[in-house]
């Protein structure tokens with residue numbers, strides 16, 4: 001049933017959801033990967049479409065930016081629409097030298113500086129992890145299709161403009177592949193609500209070397225990562 005932030009009627013959201021941050025990326029994914037996609041919600045400009053992918057019903061709906069925003073949408077999708085699997089398809093800053101623009105990364109863990117994580121279970125440093133079966137399905141899709149997928153930890157930060165540059169440097173030194181703003185929130189919702197989750201992301205810029213996508217490229221460069229998300233959702 002509709003929620004404060006999602007207007008779709010009961011039954012209009014599929015149990016399996018692809019979740020980009022950017023609403024316009026949701027539209028492009030619906031246009032390019034879905035059959036018979038129909039707009040089912042647009043509250044606050046957060047667009048959601050339901051259609052079919054390879055004959056299976058699926059929804060693509062944006063999360064907005066940051067853990068607070070994603071957590072609202074993911075929680076409402078689970079509690080009010082019975083969603084059981086969410087795969088985030090995001091952009092991220094590449095954090096290791098071997099990565100190139102457009103490379104696809106699956107987040108096998110997500111460190112975070114978010115107060116939302118610290119507040120979840122007082123006194124506990126919560127480990128944010130994806131569902132193993134979804135991660136395995138994404139890896140298997142890469143192997144079967146001959147498409148490279150980098151697998152490793154990401155850093156989910158509240159601050160796109162990090163005031164303390166030493167934090168990013170430390171995360172790089174600790175081996176994170178990318179820096180983004182939602183994966184840990186999604187994995188926490190997965191753990192708390194008992195659903196399956198995964199994040200795959202596209203490298204859109206770098207922390208410590210030159211190169212970045214234009215805003216238009218960041219909006220539209222998703223074709224590489226979406227098949228991994230679909231493979232995980234259909235596994």
Ligand SMILES: O=P(O)(O)O[C@H]1O[C@H](CO)[C@@H](O)[C@H]1O
Nearest residue numbers: 020021022065090091180181
């Ligand atoms: O491209 P999306 O999916 O929004 O992801 C990344 O881009 C936004 C910052 O520009 C943050 O949401 C970050 O996680």
Ligand SMILES: O=c1cc[nH]c(=O)[nH]1
Nearest residue numbers: 091092093179180181
């Ligand atoms: O959150 C993000 C997304 C892309 N690039 C970054 O550096 N951070």
